Amino acid sequence: MSGINILAIESSCDETAAAVVADGRKILSNVISSQIDIHTLYGGVVPEIASRKHTERINRVVGKALSDAGITLDEIDAIAVTYGPGLVGALLVGVSFAKGLAFAANKPLIGVHHIEGHICANFLQFKELEPPFPCLIVSGGHTTLARVKDYGEYEILGRSCDDSAGEAFDKVARAIGLGYPGGPKIDALSDEGDPDAIPFPRAKVDGSDYDFSFSGLKSAVLNYLNSCALKKQEVNTADVAASFQKAVVDVLVEHSMLALDKGGEKRFAIAGGVAANRHLRAAFEKACETKGVEFYCPDFILCTDNAAMIGAAAYYEYIKGVRHGLDLNAVPALRLGERI
Amino acid sequence: MNILALDSSGAVASVAVFCDGRIRGEYSLNHKLTHSQTIMPMMEEMCKRAEYDIAATDVIAVAAGPGSFTGLRIGAAAAKGMAFALGVKIMPVPTLEGLSYRFWGVPSLICPMMDARRSQVYSGIYRFEGGSLKTVREGEALALEEQLKRLKAAEGEVVFLGDGVDVHLDAIRNSLGDRCVIAPGHRRYQSAACIAQYAADKLTEGVPAVAAEDFAPEYLRRSQAEREREERLSGVNS
Numbered sequence: 001m002s003g004i005n006i007l008a009i010e011s012s013c014d015e016t017a018a019a020v021v022a023d024g025r026k027i028l029s030n031v032i033s034s035q036i037d038i039h040t041l042y043g044g045v046v047p048e049i050a051s052r053k054h055t056e057r058i059n060r061v062v063g064k065a066l067s068d069a070g071i072t073l074d075e076i077d078a079i080a081v082t083y084g085p086g087l088v089g090a091l092l093v094g095v096s097f098a099k100g101l102a103f104a105a106n107k108p109l110i111g112v113h114h115i116e117g118h119i120c121a122n123f124l125q126f127k128e129l130e131p132p133f134p135c136l137i138v139s140g141g142h143t144t145l146a147r148v149k150d151y152g153e154y155e156i157l158g159r160s161c162d163d164s165a166g167e168a169f170d171k172v173a174r175a176i177g178l179g180y181p182g183g184p185k186i187d188a189l190s191d192e193g194d195p196d197a198i199p200f201p202r203a204k205v206d207g208s209d210y211d212f213s214f215s216g217l218k219s220a221v222l223n224y225l226n227s228c229a230l231k232k233q234e235v236n237t238a239d240v241a242a243s244f245q246k247a248v249v250d251v252l253v254e255h256s257m258l259a260l261d262k263g264g265e266k267r268f269a270i271a272g273g274v275a276a277n278r279h280l281r282a283a284f285e286k287a288c289e290t291k292g293v294e295f296y297c298p299d300f301i302l303c304t305d306n307a308a309m310i311g312a313a314a315y316y317e318y319i320k321g322v323r324h325g326l327d328l329n330a331v332p333a334l335r336l337g338e339r340i
Numbered sequence: 341m342n343i344l345a346l347d348s349s350g351a352v353a354s355v356a357v358f359c360d361g362r363i364r365g366e367y368s369l370n371h372k373l374t375h376s377q378t379i380m381p382m383m384e385e386m387c388k389r390a391e392y393d394i395a396a397t398d399v400i401a402v403a404a405g406p407g408s409f410t411g412l413r414i415g416a417a418a419a420k421g422m423a424f425a426l427g428v429k430i431m432p433v434p435t436l437e438g439l440s441y442r443f444w445g446v447p448s449l450i451c452p453m454m455d456a457r458r459s460q461v462y463s464g465i466y467r468f469e470g471g472s473l474k475t476v477r478e479g480e481a482l483a484l485e486e487q488l489k490r491l492k493a494a495e496g497e498v499v500f501l502g503d504g505v506d507v508h509l510d511a512i513r514n515s516l517g518d519r520c521v522i523a524p525g526h527r528r529y530q531s532a533a534c535i536a537q538y539a540a541d542k543l544t545e546g547v548p549a550v551a552a553e554d555f556a557p558e559y560l561r562r563s564q565a566e567r568e569r570e571e572r573l574s575g576v577n578s
Contacts, residue, residue, distance in 0.1 A: 041569065048409060048563035052556070055413050059420050059553035073425060089410055092376055093417045099380045100421025104394055326380035 001319045005069075007076045008311030009062065011094030012086025012114045013141065014045045016057045018065035019307035020076070024315025027124055029068035030301070030308040033057050036181065043180050044170065045140075051089035058097050065307070073105055080314030082307075083111035083324075084334030085141070091330035099326050110314045111324045114305075115142055115336050116152070118271035120312035121302040129267065129296055134259040136252060138280070139272030139305075140166035140181075143212050145255055146336060147263060151316035154337040157259050158210025165248055166274050168214035172221050172244050176237045186241045187277045193242030198224060200247040202254075210255050217247055249283045257287055269296040276303040341543065342396050344422065345536035346383070348375040348415035349407025349435045350454055350503050355383045356532035357392050358401075358540055365390035366533045375414045383418075397426050399549050401539030403530060404432030405558040406462035406479060407454060412557040423552035431539035431549040434558065436464040436479040439502055441534035442527045444468065448497040449476065453504030456481050461504045462560060463487045465494075472541070481560050484508050488515040497521050501528050 002023050010017040014035040020028040035053045039045045066073060081098035084091060095111070102109040119135050131151060137144045143160035163171070166183060173182025178189065200220050205211035221244050228235045260268055268288055274280065281297055288295035302309060322339075331340055343358040353375040354368035367386040369378055387394055402419040405412050423430050439452035445468050453463040464479035465487075477490065484504075491498050492515060500512055501523035512520055543549065562570075 042565050046563060046565040049565060051409070051413055052559075052563070055416055055420070056556045058417065059424050062424060063553065089413070092410060093413055096376065096380075096414045096417035097421035097424075100418035100423075101425045102421075103380055103384055104397075104422040104425035326384055327377045329374075329377045 004077045004315060004318060005071060005075055006078050006080050006311040006314050006318065007062070007065065007073075008080040008112070008307040008314055009058070009094045009098050010082045010114070010117070010305060010307040010310045011054045011058070011090050012082045012084070013090060013305055014039055014050045015305040016054045016061050017305060017307035018062040019311050020065055020069035020071065021124070021308055021311030021315065024120070024312045025123055025127055027308045028071065029065045030306055031061050031065045031068060032306050033061050040180050043174065045087070047087045047089050050087060051093055054090055054093035058093060062097075076107060078108040078110055078314065078318050079105070080110045080112050080310050082114045082117065082310050083328055084113065084331035086114055086332060088330050088332040091332065095328060095330050099328060103326055108318070109324045109326070109328060110317050110322060111328045112310045112313045112317070113334055113336060113338070115144060116154070116313045117309035119146070119148060119269070120316070121271055121298045121306070121309035122269045122296050123312050124308055125298045125302055126296050129269070133265050133267040133269055134256065134263055135269040135271060136256050137272045138165045138252065138270065138274035140164065140170070140274070142272060143214070144336060145210050145259055147259065152320065156336055158208060158212060158255060160212040160214060161205055162213055162215035163218060165212070165214060165252065168218050168248060169274065171218050175222055175225055176235070176240055183274055183277060186245055187279060189238050190242040190245050190279055193236065193238030193240070195242040195246035197236070197239035198243040200243050202247055202251050209258055212251060212255065214248065217244070245279055249280050252280065253283050253287050256284070257291065260291060260293055266292070267294045267296065271298065271303065273304045276300045341540060342398050343401050343536045343539055344383070344394070344397050345401040345532040345539065346379060346415045346419055347403035347435070347438065347530040347532045347535050348379050348411045349403040349405065350411065350530050352529045352531070353379045353382065354530055354532035355379060355386055356536045357386060357390055358536035359392070363533045363536065364392060366531065368531060370529060375411055379414065380418060394426065397428055399429055399431050399539065399543065401431045401433055401535045403435045403438055403535055405435055406456070406481065406560040407435050409559060412559065416555065416557045420552050420555060428552075429549035430552050430555040431542060432555055432558070433535045433538045434479060435530070436462065437466065437473060438535045438538050439530055440466040440473055441538050442501055442523065442531060443499050445471070446499060448499055448521070449491065449494060450499045450501070451487070451491060452502040453487070453500060453508070454502045455504045455507045456561070459483060461487065461508070463504065465490065479560065484511060488512065491516060499523060503529065
């Protein structure tokens with residue numbers, strides 16, 4: 001099926017985004033209205049403020065997505081929207097808007113899983129990439145290692161039992177005085193630090209080769225900072241940032257490579273906001289090269305939350321005939337691969 | 341003039357279609373807080389049964405607040421999505437004034453009241469004069485006692501309605517005694533028919549509707565994070 005234009009909407013956290021995607025692979029427009037300047041004042045995303053800002057901005061963002069794509073609503077085949085996981089109040093704005101739009105324009109409605117969107121960001125950038133392949137999704141809210149068996153079919157191999165990788169970055173960044181958002185700040189400061197200076201732990205989760213746990217690592221960093229303070233010892237924050245980051249990256253790479261060993265695929269992809277981390281990318285690139293595995297990682301703009309990725313995921317649902325009714329609800333804890 | 345109206349500001353989910361001076365259809369549910377799942381299917385069902393062509397819509401009217409933050413946004417975002425698709429404007433209807441239309445023309449003070457939690461109510465005081473609604477006290481978030489004190493100082497009967505009445509019935513009766521008229525169940529809560537009629541009246545008066553992209557709910561309250569931040573900052577400065 002070709003010539004399918006999908007108008008996609010994403011509002012699961014603090015970006016109000018809309019995009020037009022053709023045939024799941026070609027971005028005709030990709031509009032992102034970030035609220036980060038507002039949430040920085042509060043040291044993290046405030047759900048009520050995010051929801052209010054989405055409501056204010058959504059029409060202009062969707063309007064710009066259509067005008068940037070140079071097409072009219074008439075030429076749109078379906079409306080796609082993220083319905084989970086995410087902040088419920090934020091999700092509801094996109095979902096309610098999309099339902100009003102789909103109803104009044106008489107277009108099919110497709111609800112999309114946010115993490116499936118992140119995975120499908122790879123399809124937008126790498127036209128040759130097709131399932132099956134394992135994929136690591138690392139973002140502010142999620143750390144999931146999954147096997148993409150086919151379009152829209154996933155097997156979850158592992159996930160974080162506590163903090164997501166992105167949360168750990170934010171918390172450690174706050175502890176060493178870098179502020180919010182932590183990921184890019186730690187990434188930058190790490191350049192000046194020694195990643196082997198401090199031996200932070202690489203946590204294992206009992207009974208699972210693939211699950212992650214980052215709260216212990218976060219505590220180890222805080223303990224280290226406290227003990228330095230007690231000993232009146234000066235802290236080299238660049239060393240802390242670099243050592244912490246390496247501890248996170250090492251575990252992510254180790255579990256991912258294990259998945260490749262077991263599955264035997266020759267392709268591996270990463271996705272999500274934390275996938276924009278330069279040190280993480282470099283580590284994966286090296287590990288994949290050693291194994292002779294093709295490594296896929298979307299550009300920064302497609303790693304962070306955006307609606308083009310939602311349009312890509314929606315296309316593969318659309319051609320399978322998946323349609324949602326106007327009773328589509330926001331599902332804040334929607335599981336990967338789950339269909340509601 | 342054709343108007344599609346929605347109200348999801350409180351416990352009731354309600355939609356209505358107003359065509360050429362009359363309500364052609366209305367669908368309301370006061371059953372569970374599942375507005376996100378119910379209000380658009382209700383809209384679809386109503387339009388179908390009323391054989392209403394949505395392309396003929398001139399304006400979307402929506403309860404604009406105060407009310408449940410999430411409820412307001414469900415209605416606002418749906419209205420904005422419909423308005424975007426249809427290329428029409430939005431007429432925001434203050435929730436408390438829309439509620440007052442439940443007692444259109446009644447010659448006494450009208451006090452709509454919604455539970456605002458944190459020991460407050462969203463409430464205003466209104467009166468019909470010469471066939472139009474006049475504001476005696478603007479809607480605001482305030483302590484129940486404060487509103488009752490004002491009403492005690494006024495004269496005549498007062499009609500109380502809204503979900504705040506469910507929570508504060510005893511306090512209202514104790515305070516105003518014989519002067520209070522409590523709205524019965526069939527006229528106590530929000531109705532999109534009132535939202536539509538109010539919007540039609542405003543348009544007739546020449547009040548302009550707003551561009552869909554410029555419309556946002558009027559919460560009458562900032563978020564908790566904003567309030568706390570302000571307190572913190574003013575604490576630092578003092």
